[in-house]
Amino acid sequence: MPGGPSRRDLIEGAAASVAALALPAPTWGAAAAAAGKDARLWYRQPAIAWTEALPVGNGRLGAMVFGGTARERLQLNEDTLWTGGPYDPVNPAAQVALPEVRRLIDAGKFAEAQALANAKLMGMPRTQMAYQPVGDLLLDMPGIGAIAAYRRDLDLDTAIATTRFTAGGTRFRREVFAAPGDQVIVVQVTADRPFDIRLGLTSSHPGAIVSASAPLLTLSGHNGERAGIAGRLRFAARARVSITGGAVVADGDGLHVRGARSVTVSIAMATSYRRFDDVSGDPEAATLATLDRVQARGIDHIRTETIAAHRSLFRRVTLDLGRTATADRPTDERIRANDAAADPALAALYFDYGRYLLIASSRAGSQPANLQGIWNDQIKPPWESKYTVNINTEMNYWPAEVTALAECTEPLVRMVRELAVTGERTAQKMYGARGWVCHHNTDLWRATAPIDGAEWGLWPTGGAWLCTHLWDRYDYGRDLAYLRSVYPLMRGAALFFLDTLQTDPATGALVTNPSLSPENIHPAGASICAGPAMDMQILRDLFDQVGQAAAVLKIDAEFAAETAAARARLAPDHIGAQGQLQEWQRDWDAAAPEPHHRHVSHLYGLFPSDQIDPDRTPALAQAARRSLELRGDESTGWATAWRANLWARLRDGDHAHRILAFLLGPERTYPNLFDAHPPFQIDGNFGGTRAIAEMLMQSRGDEILLLPALPGAWPTGSVSGLRARGRCAVDLEWRGGELVEAVVRGEMAGRRVVRLGTRRVEVVLTPGKAVKLRGNGLAGA
Helix, strand or coil, X not given: CCCCCCHHHHHHHHHHHHHHCCCCCCCCCHHHHHCCXXXXXXXXXXXXXXXXXXXXXXXXEEEEECCCCXXXXXXXXXXXXXXXXXXXXXXXXXXXXXXXXXXXXXXXXXXXXXXXXXXXXXXXXXXXXXXXXCEEEEEECCCCCCEEEEEEEEECCCCEEEEEEEECCEEEEEXXXXXCCCCEEEEEEEEEEEEXXXXXXXXXXXXXXXXXXXXXXXXXXXXXXXCCECCCCEEEEEEEEEEECCEEEEECCEEEEEXXXXXXXEEEEEECCCECCEXXXXXXXXXXXXXXXXXXXXXXXXXXXXXXXXXXXXXXXXXXXXXXXXXXCCHHHHHHHCCHHHCHHHHHHHHHHHHHHHHHHCCCCXXXXXXXXXXXXXXXXXXXXXXXCCCHHHHHCHHHHHCCCHHHHHHHHHHHHHHHHHHHHHHHHHHCCCCCCCCCEECCCCCCCCCXXXXXXXXXXXXXXXXXXXXXXHHHHCCHHHHHHHHHHHHHHHHHHHHHCEECXXXXXXXXXXXXXXXXXXXXXXXXXXXXXXXXXXXXXXHHHHHHHHHHHCCCXXXXXXXXXXXXXXXXXXXXXXXXXXXXXXXXXXXXXXXXXXXXXXXXXXCCCCCCCCCCCHHHHHHXXXXXXXXXXXXXXXXXXXXHHHHHHCCCHHHHHHHHHHHCCCCXXXXXXXXXXXXXXXXXXXXXXXXXXXXXXXXXXXXXXXCCCCCCCCCXXXXXXXXXXXXXXXXXXXXCCEEEEEEEEECCCEEEEXXXXXXXXXXXXXXXXXXXXXXXXXXXX
């Protein structure tokens, strides 16, 4: 809406309001003050492939740093540069055709139902918009001579990528970092002798224009159309050069620096995006204003603040899984070695990297982390690098609460608020329903209609799953003001299903119809069906959480009763003839065309939910185990990570570690530790990070499980700062596979049951006081 807040206003406002999400200043983890020297990726050679380059980011801006010598390349991203513009993709024929699709499903005519859904129910267009790169910053130093003493690294503790080398007898050092407060990417080049360097900006966007006027480089352009949706965004990138010694002059469309001892480049980027329904921003003015503020503040001050801001998040958790000499090798060599058992520190590095990536790709005021976080070099990226909400977006945020990065969920929470607006329109126009809905994908413009094809997209439960993250944010942080603000979103999602759930004519149970078990074909020749297990599990969580929220807030008792009544009628989980947890209402699993399918959607109830548990529901837990055995351990990157979490929930640490070892090997991890689907998808990084945390600590309700899935490969170690539900921090130390000490710190008064295997002890938590438990007997200190 014209005249609304600017992008910077949104970022600053979100940073101010994030107090509703933020945790108190951490006091746990004394080791955090000296974050380990091993929290670093390093290499003996420059990157050639994009998946060898190193990522920096501040949530909104990202760069991939190649670490070149005669030519350095920074590939640049700004998180609102997507194709298209505001649009409403709901098919006007959908609501009329919906009853017939449901009738065909009830009649068992699944292929006919899917064909009709493809003809009448799918969004227009049948795709969504794509995330795109801004361009590249190139730094050229031709003819600098022979290269020696080369090293590049990414320090996860400072969030600085550094390249060092000697060329022709001159020692060079180049640092790159992304400043979250000042919204710039900074490159600093220093040498022990004067040097020359040429700087240029390039872009793959048709019609993009580059101009140079010392000390500024400017790139401006327009986003592209996609699938008939016209491009409505303008974008700009500016680089300002400051030097010590020498001179800088414009050189065609670049800048040429001669005789400098140091060169600093500050890069600002922006688009005209203001909100999903407003593209009235001024990127040219915004980037110039940003660079003026940066110049007034000074780079040294900005660098110091950037490190401090990053460490305030990163140092909340420290992890030590043991160390061997293998950890002294370059990162790419450790990955190629493919021996996680001999290199336990690689799992700790992967954990640290996952937390680093979430900090770098999801900060207050930014967009949520998409399929590639914020890093993408392609105009037409895989799967449009958008938000796939039938697993991938949710997996991006699996580590946030447990690894003490609650603030990083602010962009996800804000996206759900926006989806509730567009999803209300979709619910009314497509289903004739109240509330709001989101299907299996969304994009910058918060499109919520089904896309791709009915066999993939006609899944109405994406918004409901996202709402479970809203509850998790409350359950870990216990902020009543926050819960009050998100309750209408949760209520609206539940209201949609109260209006749209159908009665299964065979059983009388309530089921979703039409729906599907994400992306999996059943043996009746289609994907779409009624009441897949995942939907029932998600809706049990949604209805339960709405009821709990209403009770906590002391509101809406009548609606809570409605959701409780509907929950009681949802189709239950079933155990099939193979002893497996059924994926569908019918026992189709054995005959499904893809027995090793990447999705394990019917196991949502085991993880990330806790509906299925070895203690409380042993038969279902055993059925989930059987399903995992049938599905197999090795899959795509993110699907492998999900399997590791599931085995951790089954408390089989050695099995979880075998899967994690595959995830960390060269088939599923690129040289820069990015997850390989393949191609790159960042969700596997985040899923793997959460799996490591799940192996060490789990919490449900008021219960905390210590070392529930500790593998033999990690006999000795420690972790500090993990978060449990109910505003608790947990530190652990173990030796020889046995607990040495656990420290539980509560930030609110209450009682917790702490468990270690079959042993349990109830502890009373008082704010500001630590409860220490020692040894396998859980003796209090």
